[in-house]
Amino acid sequence: MGVSNSNGFEANTCEPATNGNTQSKFDPLFTQRVIDLMSSETKPRNREILTSLIKHVHDFCREVELTQDEWVIGVDYINSLGQSYQKNRNETWRLCDILGVES
Numbered sequence: 884m885g886v887s888n889s890n891g892f893e894a895n896t897c898e899p900a901t902n903g904n905t906q907s908k909f910d911p912l913f914t915q916r917v918i919d920l921m922s923s924e925t926k927p928r929n930r931e932i933l934t935s936l937i938k939h940v941h942d943f944c945r946e947v948e949l950t951q952d953e954w955v956i957g958v959d960y961i962n963s964l965g966q967s968y969q970k971n972r973n974e975t976w977r978l979c980d981i982l983g984v985e986s
Contacts, residue, residue, distance in 0.1 A: 961975075
């Protein structure tokens with residue numbers, strides 16, 4: 884058994900930490916199945932980045948136990964950013980700045 888991190892998942896895996904005595908309510912293979920759907924033509928660096936992104940997003944959703952209604956609010960927000968795009972103003976770039984990932 885690996886070392887459990889703060890969000891209840893085994894470090895460096897997509898597997899929920901079960902401590903040997905509890906069953907996870909999440910499918911422990913789901914994240915890997917999504918990653919495995921990536922095209923074999925995906926460039927290695929893109930695969931590395933997308934794999935990490937998928938793992939982090941899935942871990943986040945499990946950690947906060949995101950509901951479908953909350954997910955819809957997030958999707959609607961991202962959609963609204965894209966819809967407000969103008970040639971000289973890109974709201975999605977501003978979101979990166981707000982989240983501290985602008986550089």
